[in-house]
Amino acid sequence: MTNPLHLPFATRTQVFRLPIPHGLRTALPAKDQAEAALSALLAGGEVPRLKVSRFNAQLASAPAHVVLGAPASWTDAQLRWAYVVLLRQFGTMNDRYGKLFEVVDQGVDHTTTNAPVSKTKAATGMHTDSSDARYNPDLVALLCLQPGSRGGQSLLASASELLARLRKSHPTLEAVARKPWPRDVVTPGLAQNLSAIEANAIPILTGEGDDLEFRYMRYWTERALDKLGQPVPANLTRLFDFIDADMDENALRFNLKRGDMLLVNNRLMVHGREAFEDQPGAARRCLVRAWVDGFVDSPGNRLPLRD
Numbered sequence: 071m072t073n074p075l076h077l078p079f080a081t082r083t084q085v086f087r088l089p090i091p092h093g094l095r096t097a098l099p100a101k102d103q104a105e106a107a108l109s110a111l112l113a114g115g116e117v118p119r120l121k122v123s124r125f126n127a128q129l130a131s132a133p134a135h136v137v138l139g140a141p142a143s144w145t146d147a148q149l150r151w152a153y154v155v156l157l158r159q160f161g162t163m164n165d166r167y168g169k170l171f172e173v174v175d176q177g178v179d180h181t182t183t184n185a186p187v188s189k190t191k192a193a194t195g196m197h198t199d200s201s202d203a204r205y206n207p208d209l210v211a212l213l214c215l216q217p218g219s220r221g222g223q224s225l226l227a228s229a230s231e232l233l234a235r236l237r238k239s240h241p242t243l244e245a246v247a248r249k250p251w252p253r254d255v256v257t258p259g260l261a262q263n264l265s266a267i268e269a270n271a272i273p274i275l276t277g278e279g280d281d282l283e284f285r286y287m288r289y290w291t292e293r294a295l296d297k298l299g300q301p302v303p304a305n306l307t308r309l310f311d312f313i314d315a316d317m318d319e320n321a322l323r324f325n326l327k328r329g330d331m332l333l334v335n336n337r338l339m340v341h342g343r344e345a346f347e348d349q350p351g352a353a354r355r356c357l358v359r360a361w362v363d364g365f366v367d368s369p370g371n372r373l374p375l376r377d
Protein backbone atom coordinates (compact mmCIF):
# COMPACT_ATOMS: atom_id res chain seq x y z
CA MET A 71 0.00 0.00 0.00
CA THR A 72 1.31 3.45 -0.88
CA ASN A 73 2.13 5.74 1.99
CA PRO A 74 -0.06 8.82 1.45
CA LEU A 75 2.71 11.04 2.81
CA HIS A 76 4.74 10.17 -0.25
CA LEU A 77 2.11 11.03 -2.81
CA PRO A 78 2.89 14.18 -4.78
CA PHE A 79 1.24 17.27 -3.33
CA ALA A 80 -0.70 17.85 -6.54
CA THR A 81 -2.35 14.44 -6.40
CA ARG A 82 -3.06 14.61 -2.67
CA THR A 83 -4.92 17.87 -2.70
CA GLN A 84 -6.31 20.44 -5.03
CA VAL A 85 -6.21 24.15 -4.59
CA PHE A 86 -8.42 24.91 -1.63
CA ARG A 87 -11.50 26.91 -2.62
CA LEU A 88 -14.13 28.53 -0.43
CA PRO A 89 -17.14 30.63 -1.46
CA ILE A 90 -16.84 34.36 -0.90
CA PRO A 91 -18.46 35.53 2.34
CA HIS A 92 -22.14 36.39 1.99
CA GLY A 93 -21.44 39.76 3.63
CA LEU A 94 -19.31 40.78 0.67
CA ARG A 95 -22.22 40.30 -1.73
CA THR A 96 -24.69 42.19 0.42
CA ALA A 97 -22.34 45.12 1.07
CA LEU A 98 -21.07 45.39 -2.52
CA PRO A 99 -21.34 49.00 -3.78
CA ALA A 100 -23.19 49.67 -7.02
CA LYS A 101 -21.05 49.75 -10.16
CA ASP A 102 -21.12 53.54 -10.38
CA GLN A 103 -20.15 53.94 -6.73
CA ALA A 104 -17.48 51.28 -6.45
CA GLU A 105 -14.53 53.48 -7.42
CA ALA A 106 -15.35 56.05 -4.72
CA ALA A 107 -15.98 53.30 -2.16
CA LEU A 108 -12.62 51.74 -3.01
CA SER A 109 -10.80 55.08 -2.62
CA ALA A 110 -12.43 55.56 0.77
CA LEU A 111 -11.31 52.10 1.87
CA LEU A 112 -7.73 52.61 0.72
CA ALA A 113 -7.66 55.90 2.60
CA GLY A 114 -8.39 53.94 5.77
CA GLY A 115 -12.17 53.99 5.77
CA GLU A 116 -14.10 51.48 7.83
CA VAL A 117 -14.71 48.05 6.36
CA PRO A 118 -17.77 45.90 6.87
CA ARG A 119 -16.92 43.05 9.26
CA LEU A 120 -17.18 39.59 7.74
CA LYS A 121 -17.19 36.11 9.20
CA VAL A 122 -13.70 34.88 8.33
CA SER A 123 -12.97 32.20 10.92
CA ARG A 124 -13.03 29.48 8.22
CA PHE A 125 -10.49 31.43 6.20
CA ASN A 126 -8.26 31.93 9.21
CA ALA A 127 -8.29 28.21 9.83
CA GLN A 128 -7.22 27.52 6.24
CA LEU A 129 -4.52 30.16 6.28
CA ALA A 130 -2.94 29.65 9.69
CA SER A 131 -1.90 26.05 9.01
CA ALA A 132 -2.16 23.49 6.20
CA PRO A 133 -3.34 24.00 3.50
CA ALA A 134 -2.17 27.57 4.32
CA HIS A 135 -3.91 29.04 1.30
CA VAL A 136 -7.39 29.62 0.00
CA VAL A 137 -8.97 30.71 -3.28
CA LEU A 138 -12.26 32.60 -3.32
CA GLY A 139 -14.14 33.11 -6.56
CA ALA A 140 -15.97 36.41 -6.84
CA PRO A 141 -18.33 36.82 -9.81
CA ALA A 142 -16.49 37.66 -13.02
CA SER A 143 -19.40 39.99 -13.85
CA TRP A 144 -18.40 42.41 -11.10
CA THR A 145 -16.51 45.43 -12.41
CA ASP A 146 -12.81 45.83 -11.73
CA ALA A 147 -13.59 48.46 -9.09
CA GLN A 148 -16.14 46.19 -7.41
CA LEU A 149 -13.66 43.31 -7.40
CA ARG A 150 -10.92 45.52 -5.95
CA TRP A 151 -13.33 46.81 -3.32
CA ALA A 152 -14.33 43.27 -2.32
CA TYR A 153 -10.66 42.24 -2.26
CA VAL A 154 -9.66 45.08 0.05
CA VAL A 155 -12.62 44.45 2.36
CA LEU A 156 -11.67 40.79 2.54
CA LEU A 157 -7.97 41.42 3.18
CA ARG A 158 -8.63 44.00 5.85
CA GLN A 159 -10.35 41.28 7.89
CA PHE A 160 -6.95 39.65 8.33
CA GLY A 161 -4.75 42.58 9.22
CA THR A 162 -3.09 45.65 7.77
CA MET A 163 -2.36 46.12 4.10
CA ASN A 164 1.30 46.89 3.57
CA ASP A 165 2.05 50.01 1.53
CA ARG A 166 5.66 49.33 0.54
CA TYR A 167 4.80 48.85 -3.15
CA GLY A 168 1.37 50.42 -2.84
CA LYS A 169 -1.48 48.64 -1.08
CA LEU A 170 -2.62 47.28 -4.44
CA PHE A 171 0.24 46.41 -6.78
CA GLU A 172 -0.60 45.49 -10.37
CA VAL A 173 1.31 42.45 -11.58
CA VAL A 174 1.48 43.11 -15.32
CA ASP A 175 4.21 42.72 -17.92
CA GLN A 176 5.90 46.12 -18.06
CA GLY A 177 8.41 44.98 -20.65
CA VAL A 178 11.33 45.06 -18.20
CA ASP A 179 14.01 42.46 -17.54
CA HIS A 180 14.76 41.48 -13.94
CA THR A 181 18.04 39.84 -14.98
CA THR A 182 19.60 43.11 -16.15
CA THR A 183 17.95 45.60 -13.79
CA ASN A 184 16.70 45.73 -10.21
CA ALA A 185 13.11 45.34 -11.45
CA PRO A 186 11.09 42.79 -9.49
CA VAL A 187 10.04 39.70 -11.45
CA SER A 188 6.45 40.80 -10.81
CA LYS A 189 6.96 43.50 -13.50
CA THR A 190 8.01 40.96 -16.13
CA LYS A 191 6.41 38.12 -18.08
CA ALA A 192 9.06 35.63 -16.96
CA ALA A 193 8.55 32.54 -14.86
CA THR A 194 9.22 33.65 -11.30
CA GLY A 195 10.68 30.43 -9.97
CA MET A 196 9.32 29.21 -6.65
CA HIS A 197 9.76 31.81 -3.94
CA THR A 198 8.30 33.54 -0.95
CA ASP A 199 7.71 37.28 -1.12
CA SER A 200 9.99 40.03 0.17
CA SER A 201 13.76 40.05 -0.26
CA ASP A 202 14.20 42.32 2.78
CA ALA A 203 15.59 40.57 5.87
CA ARG A 204 13.63 42.94 8.13
CA TYR A 205 10.25 42.44 6.56
CA ASN A 206 8.23 39.36 5.73
CA PRO A 207 4.53 39.74 4.88
CA ASP A 208 2.25 37.27 6.63
CA LEU A 209 -0.14 36.92 3.71
CA VAL A 210 0.47 37.33 0.02
CA ALA A 211 -2.72 37.84 -1.96
CA LEU A 212 -3.51 37.97 -5.65
CA LEU A 213 -6.74 39.13 -7.28
CA CYS A 214 -7.13 38.02 -10.88
CA LEU A 215 -8.65 40.69 -13.11
CA GLN A 216 -7.42 39.18 -16.39
CA PRO A 217 -5.83 35.73 -16.62
CA GLY A 218 -4.19 36.59 -19.98
CA SER A 219 -4.10 34.54 -23.10
CA ARG A 220 -1.18 32.14 -22.72
CA GLY A 221 0.72 30.69 -19.77
CA GLY A 222 0.92 32.25 -16.32
CA GLN A 223 -0.24 29.22 -14.34
CA SER A 224 0.00 29.67 -10.59
CA LEU A 225 2.11 27.33 -8.46
CA LEU A 226 1.97 26.57 -4.75
CA ALA A 227 4.05 24.26 -2.58
CA SER A 228 4.06 23.43 1.10
CA ALA A 229 7.25 24.25 3.02
CA SER A 230 6.52 21.76 5.80
CA GLU A 231 6.04 18.91 3.32
CA LEU A 232 9.25 19.90 1.59
CA LEU A 233 11.08 19.96 4.93
CA ALA A 234 9.87 16.44 5.71
CA ARG A 235 11.26 15.20 2.39
CA LEU A 236 14.53 17.10 2.89
CA ARG A 237 15.02 15.46 6.28
CA LYS A 238 14.42 12.08 4.76
CA SER A 239 16.65 12.33 1.71
CA HIS A 240 19.27 15.00 2.56
CA PRO A 241 19.28 15.46 6.35
CA THR A 242 22.63 17.26 6.40
CA LEU A 243 21.27 20.07 4.24
CA GLU A 244 18.84 21.27 6.91
CA ALA A 245 21.70 23.03 8.70
CA VAL A 246 22.51 24.85 5.44
CA ALA A 247 18.90 25.99 5.20
CA ARG A 248 19.01 27.33 8.77
CA LYS A 249 22.06 29.48 8.12
CA PRO A 250 21.55 33.09 6.99
CA TRP A 251 22.46 33.77 3.35
CA PRO A 252 22.67 37.21 1.77
CA ARG A 253 20.04 38.36 -0.69
CA ASP A 254 20.32 41.16 -3.15
CA VAL A 255 18.70 44.40 -2.03
CA VAL A 256 16.05 45.41 -4.54
CA THR A 257 13.45 47.05 -2.33
CA PRO A 258 12.85 50.64 -3.47
CA GLY A 259 14.19 53.18 -1.00
CA LEU A 260 16.74 50.85 0.62
CA ALA A 261 20.50 51.35 0.22
CA GLN A 262 21.83 48.93 -2.38
CA ASN A 263 25.57 48.90 -1.65
CA LEU A 264 27.65 45.82 -0.86
CA SER A 265 27.51 46.21 2.91
CA ALA A 266 23.72 46.51 2.71
CA ILE A 267 23.61 43.30 0.67
CA GLU A 268 25.89 41.52 3.13
CA ALA A 269 23.69 42.63 6.03
CA ASN A 270 20.54 41.49 4.22
CA ALA A 271 21.08 37.89 5.22
CA ILE A 272 18.14 35.55 5.75
CA PRO A 273 17.93 31.86 6.66
CA ILE A 274 15.78 29.81 4.31
CA LEU A 275 14.33 28.01 7.28
CA THR A 276 13.60 29.01 10.86
CA GLY A 277 11.33 27.54 13.52
CA GLU A 278 9.39 24.33 13.55
CA GLY A 279 5.76 23.23 13.29
CA ASP A 280 3.40 26.19 13.73
CA ASP A 281 6.40 28.53 14.02
CA LEU A 282 7.98 27.36 10.79
CA GLU A 283 9.07 30.20 8.55
CA PHE A 284 10.38 29.46 5.08
CA ARG A 285 11.95 32.27 3.04
CA TYR A 286 13.14 31.20 -0.37
CA MET A 287 14.54 33.29 -3.21
CA ARG A 288 17.27 31.42 -5.01
CA TYR A 289 17.78 33.99 -7.73
CA TRP A 290 18.32 36.93 -5.36
CA THR A 291 20.64 34.91 -3.11
CA GLU A 292 22.85 33.80 -5.97
CA ARG A 293 22.90 37.36 -7.30
CA ALA A 294 23.87 38.70 -3.87
CA LEU A 295 26.77 36.25 -3.59
CA ASP A 296 27.87 37.15 -7.11
CA LYS A 297 27.86 40.88 -6.28
CA LEU A 298 29.83 40.15 -3.11
CA GLY A 299 32.41 38.23 -5.16
CA GLN A 300 31.69 35.04 -3.27
CA PRO A 301 31.15 31.68 -4.99
CA VAL A 302 27.92 29.87 -4.19
CA PRO A 303 28.96 27.12 -1.74
CA ALA A 304 28.48 23.63 -3.12
CA ASN A 305 26.18 22.58 -0.28
CA LEU A 306 23.97 25.64 -0.87
CA THR A 307 23.69 24.74 -4.55
CA ARG A 308 22.78 21.19 -3.55
CA LEU A 309 20.09 22.56 -1.25
CA PHE A 310 18.71 24.90 -3.93
CA ASP A 311 18.70 22.06 -6.46
CA PHE A 312 16.84 19.82 -4.04
CA ILE A 313 14.25 22.50 -3.23
CA ASP A 314 13.66 23.39 -6.88
CA ALA A 315 13.39 19.75 -7.99
CA ASP A 316 11.11 18.90 -5.07
CA MET A 317 8.79 21.80 -5.83
CA ASP A 318 8.86 21.08 -9.54
CA GLU A 319 7.62 17.59 -8.74
CA ASN A 320 5.16 18.44 -6.00
CA ALA A 321 3.83 21.95 -6.57
CA LEU A 322 0.16 22.39 -7.16
CA ARG A 323 -0.46 24.00 -10.57
CA PHE A 324 -3.68 25.81 -11.30
CA ASN A 325 -5.21 28.62 -13.30
CA LEU A 326 -6.71 31.70 -11.75
CA LYS A 327 -9.73 33.09 -13.52
CA ARG A 328 -11.24 36.54 -13.40
CA GLY A 329 -12.63 37.25 -9.93
CA ASP A 330 -10.44 34.69 -8.17
CA MET A 331 -8.71 35.87 -5.00
CA LEU A 332 -5.77 33.75 -3.87
CA LEU A 333 -4.59 34.20 -0.28
CA VAL A 334 -1.36 32.48 0.74
CA ASN A 335 0.42 32.18 4.09
CA ASN A 336 3.84 33.51 3.09
CA ARG A 337 5.64 31.63 5.87
CA LEU A 338 4.30 28.17 5.17
CA MET A 339 3.72 28.18 1.43
CA VAL A 340 6.02 28.88 -1.47
CA HIS A 341 4.51 30.26 -4.65
CA GLY A 342 5.41 30.96 -8.22
CA ARG A 343 3.99 31.44 -11.68
CA GLU A 344 4.86 30.11 -15.08
CA ALA A 345 5.97 32.46 -17.84
CA PHE A 346 3.18 34.08 -19.80
CA GLU A 347 2.72 35.86 -23.09
CA ASP A 348 0.19 38.59 -23.80
CA GLN A 349 -1.28 38.20 -27.29
CA PRO A 350 -1.62 41.31 -29.48
CA GLY A 351 -5.16 42.65 -29.33
CA ALA A 352 -6.16 40.45 -26.38
CA ALA A 353 -6.70 41.61 -22.80
CA ARG A 354 -3.38 41.75 -20.96
CA ARG A 355 -2.79 39.52 -17.97
CA CYS A 356 -3.43 41.53 -14.82
CA LEU A 357 -3.28 40.36 -11.23
CA VAL A 358 -3.44 42.65 -8.23
CA ARG A 359 -1.03 41.74 -5.46
CA ALA A 360 -1.35 42.77 -1.85
CA TRP A 361 0.66 42.03 1.30
CA VAL A 362 -1.12 41.72 4.62
CA ASP A 363 0.61 41.99 7.98
CA GLY A 364 -0.89 40.27 10.99
CA PHE A 365 -3.82 37.95 11.45
CA VAL A 366 -6.28 39.83 13.62
CA ASP A 367 -8.86 37.13 14.07
CA SER A 368 -6.82 34.01 14.54
CA PRO A 369 -6.23 33.64 18.28
CA GLY A 370 -4.55 30.27 17.97
CA ASN A 371 -1.97 31.48 15.52
CA ARG A 372 -1.71 35.17 15.96
CA LEU A 373 1.05 36.56 13.80
CA PRO A 374 2.73 39.77 14.91
CA LEU A 375 2.48 43.02 13.04
CA ARG A 376 5.68 44.05 11.37
CA ASP A 377 6.87 47.30 9.87
Ligand SMILES: [Fe+2]
Nearest residue numbers: 197198199341
Ligand atom coordinates in the same frame (compact mmCIF):
# COMPACT_ATOMS: atom_id res chain seq x y z
FE1 LIG B 1 5.65 36.43 -5.33
